[in-house]
Amino acid sequence: MPLVPVKELLKKAEEGKYAVGAFNVNNMEIVQAILAAAEAERAPVIMQASQGAIKYAGIEYIYALASLAASQATVPVALHLDHGTSFEQCMKCIRVGFTSVMIDGSKLPLEENIALTNKVLEVARATGVSVEAELGKIGGTEDDIHVDEKEAFFTDPEEARYFVEKTGVDALAPSVGTAHGQYKGIPKLDFPRLEKIAQLVKIPLVLHGSSGVPDEAIQEAIRLGVRKVNIDTNIREAFTNTCREVLGKNPKEIDPRKVLGPAREAATQVIREKIRVFGSAGRA
Template sequence: MPLVGVTELLRKAEAGGYAVGAFNCNNMEIVQAITAAAEAENAPVIMQASQGAIKYAGIDYITTMARLAAEQTSVPVALHLDHGTSFEQVVQCVRSGFTSVMIDGSKLSLAENIKLTKRVLDVARAVGVSVEAELGKIGGTEDDITVSERDAFFTDPEEAKIFVSETGVDSLAIAIGTAHGQYKGTPKLDLERLEKIKSLVGIPIVLHGSSGVPDDAIRAAIGLGVRKVNIDTNIREAFTEAARKVLEANPREIDPRKMLGPAREAAINIIREKIRVFGSDNKA
């Protein structure tokens, strides 16, 4: 089927009390793995491209691969821009065929973030594209942050209420203790903060940096209103580990298919696991 928007997927997730998995892609094998896993689990799925993916593969390759994968799949597939950095880039992605975009103004002041998000919404809404925004700072795991500093980075519930009221954004990414990349320890989510924010904003909440967060914590967050869960690092880990095993078993292997085939299967398996954790299996 054609690529779909994210708003409708999250609306159904809200009604059903589950979350839709948003999986990062940057090459053909991972694009294929995302849709194969979604098909196998009969689940809606969000394929998303980051700055790095667009730089690596090129926006036209990403859009074309996602569109083709969706057309060959019977479950709903959306294509989402992950962490869009500028109005110009969002417009480029919309023109290219992305059905959903994220504008990340989290490093800006609240007023400037609202201004930028509203500008993006004006363009996206005109063509039926979903918009996600971010409030609070979701760090990288290399950041050396103390507990007090960590709390300062978290999303302020009252600011979230103002932000959503002023913008009317479709979904909101918040900072409650996750981080991008590989965790050094086990992350502890601020579920009380999540519950407070959800009660004030009423829209679907997005959890970034979810690779490495324990399944029970993810389920608890979904129970409190998270409707989109982003996964990237876990896919990379499974993909590269499978390819590495092939090379370790046969260091003289020169056929990329012999490495990337098992890597794709490993990615399918981890994505299927995540879909079941999110509760979106059999929700297509």
């Protein structure tokens, strides 16, 4: 089946009160792992590419891999730009065939963030592409974007209401206590804030930096209105740790397939576990 817009998946997730997993892709093996996990769990899935992934693999390769995966899938697959920071980058992704883009204007003053989001929405609406926006900074490092912990600030619920009212965006990523990358301790999410935002905006919410957040905390966030959960670090850990193990046991191994094959399998298992946590298993 062709790639589907994220808003379609999130609409069904809202009806069923579960979340769809959005998993970052960097290479062929990870695309295959996401699809294998989604098929095994009979779950809708979002493949997403960050600026770093696009720089590494090339936008055409990312699109070709994801669209090939979708064409072979019996479950819905979407392709999303994660943390697009410019209008131009969003346009490139829409032009290539991405079915969803995120415009991250969270570092801008509120009115500038609204203006940038609306500029992207204007084109996206005409092409049937979903748009996610961000309000409030999410700490940590996501490829080239670094937000200092002290600089990270939580999303103001009233500001979120105003932002959604002025844009009509399809999904919103609020800052409620998660961070990108590996956590030093256990993150504490601000559930009252999340609940208030969900009540005021009445659109699907997105949880970024979810690797390392305890399962119960993710499930509580879903109960409060999160419909898309982003996972990247956990996949990287499973993938690279398995490569290390294989090469550690056989340092003379020179066949990439014997290294990357087990890594792909490890990533598949992690993604399957996440899909079950999100409640999207069996929802395809």
